[in-house]
Amino acid sequence: MTNIIEVTYAQSGESKKTDALGMREMQAKAYAARNEQYLLLKAPPASGKSRALMFIALDKLYRQNIAKVIVAVPERSIGSSFGTTDLRKEGFFASWEPNPLYNLCTQEGEKGKVEAFKTFMASDERILICTHATLRFAFKALDDAQFDNSLLAIDEFHHVSADGDNQLGELIRSVMEHSSAHIVAMTGSYFRGDSVPVLLPEDEARFTKVTYNYYEQLNGYEHLKSLGIGYHFYQGRYTSAIAEILDTDKKTILHIPNVNSGESTKDKHKEVDTILDTIGEVLRTNEEGILIVKRARDSKLLKVADLVNDDPKVRDKVVTYLRGIKSVDDMDLIIALGMAKEGFDWPYCEHALTVGYRSSLTEIIQIIGRATRDSDNKTHAQFTNLIARPDAQDLEVKLSVNNMLKAITASLLMEQVLAPNFKFKPRFENDTEPNQKGELKIRGFKPPSSKRVENIIESDLNDLKAAILQDDVILKALPGNLDAEVINRVLIPKIIKVKYPDLDESEVESLRRYVVVDSVVKNAQIIESGDKKFIKMADKFVNIDELHIDLIEQINPFQRAFEILSKSVTAHVLKLIQESIEATRIEMSPEEAVILYKKIPAFKSEHARMPDINSRDFTERRMAEALLYLNKLRREKANA
16 A cells, blocks of 8 residues: 555644633634624534534524524434534533424435424424435425524535535525525535535625634644555456455445446445455344454454445444444444445544545545544544556556546645645745744745635635646646646636636736645645755755745646656556556647747757657657647748
8 A cells, every 4th residue: 555645743632622611623713703694614524513513503593583593414324413412511501402303314204304394494493403305305395585584504515516406506595595594504525526616606705714624623633643645556356455455453434436436346235245255254243233244364253334235224223323333342344335424423433445536525535534533542544545557458548547646636635635734925135034833935925916815715725726636637737747837827827717707817826826835835845954944845955045936836736646656656557647648638728838938948958959749758749849839820820
């Protein structure tokens, strides 16, 4: 297994400490914004979003004249996170005490739930808990105005989409437009797995955003000290590689591939059986639906939960058992397909092992979150993606290459998310003041050009990076196929313009510059030598006091992807990846051609020749193509 990321944290305990009201650091930050009508809370798994909502909702019920609170979760199992909670004993003025009759996540049958929802809206009851589906069905049976004076809390808000076919998104927009309802939206991963925004810009602008990042959360733990994110290659069928990577001494959630994916054998039940046979012998299924497996190597009895089983009676028993886990010995391995991702709480989980690339970055982040709970049984958490190695004999080589690049992309994004944030400031002439903690001064750097850009940087920077890293052209550039300045000055601003069409040219440039600086710096190493500090970026060591924006602009912010590929695959596989990408190479734009043309004199000076169109070096070949492209444009212009 190759780890792309290995992060160590300070174990300060800060994110788990509570104040006089019983609130953790993140919860207090959210509670400070409790008076806002529309509130978006972005915080990682295990940071306490459910309880943060309870604090805010109770304040709105008792002090802001809100009459009803409706909590909507994506699936029934997550509803247990909003059960009765004694907040008074920790110092808060009220406790969370929903009537079990109106916890619709404990009931089956949507028709009965919709009737219960309608009864709730007409009653004096104050708290209802339901699934997103129940909310959508009930909404169709009610008028928007009936949500007046209510708080609508949407958990896992990334399920919302600005796409006109997304019913939950339409519901949110309708409630905002036609009622006085308050909304609290909560998510651990705001960006979606596609290019469709969660909200339209004009709707999103109405939300006050509270952001608590992964670094703050994990750095403030007591027990968990490090997190590894990596991948393992296999050839043939993934079931043959499971034994190499599945360590049953570690508490593990194993997600097998979707049946429609290339990694699937198309028989999910047989895959589970093969995995169990790899471990040992299934002795029996106990009364809770849990498999008791005798491990082959030492006859130890393991408890395994099979969430791939389609039988609803068996699955309900297993889910009920998992909700009630109280001890580290209650479970050893969970095998799942679509379950045990968002909102699933198993604090003892040490290893999240996922087979096949998941097309949604949100899904990957959610799965990683299953292993990043703080628990006294672990000091290290691990996420491993088991992915197919590209093979020249494979008809799906293009798909394999794309999946590999996306897997590395997801890890690069997590590396950015998990790193501490810097505050960037300009360094002026004769400025000898050292950088303060968490601050980096850069010569030639300009602060954000507007309040709008500041807001995007404050709350949406990782979402923007996700959009950049999901872009098809950027993916093709990851293996070193494009010049750094082309990426920074041509591709990134194009993506910014699509994601934020309301920005003017100066704002796009300001945001582009910040994205590049932040990405490059977070990939860099800061090294102390005596009384001086140096920053290592793309194999260059620079005195941190001499750092200039022009140097940063010449560095590919995704250089790490090429380094990872080069170190992790053979020269043969790397060549295969390059050839696969060249077969679908991006067309050249005038902007790229101009940037490359300006580099040709330096190339000619160094090599005493012009770039060769037949060179094996991609960058040299691209320069030669730029020259041909510009000559073609000149001829066309002259003919015109």
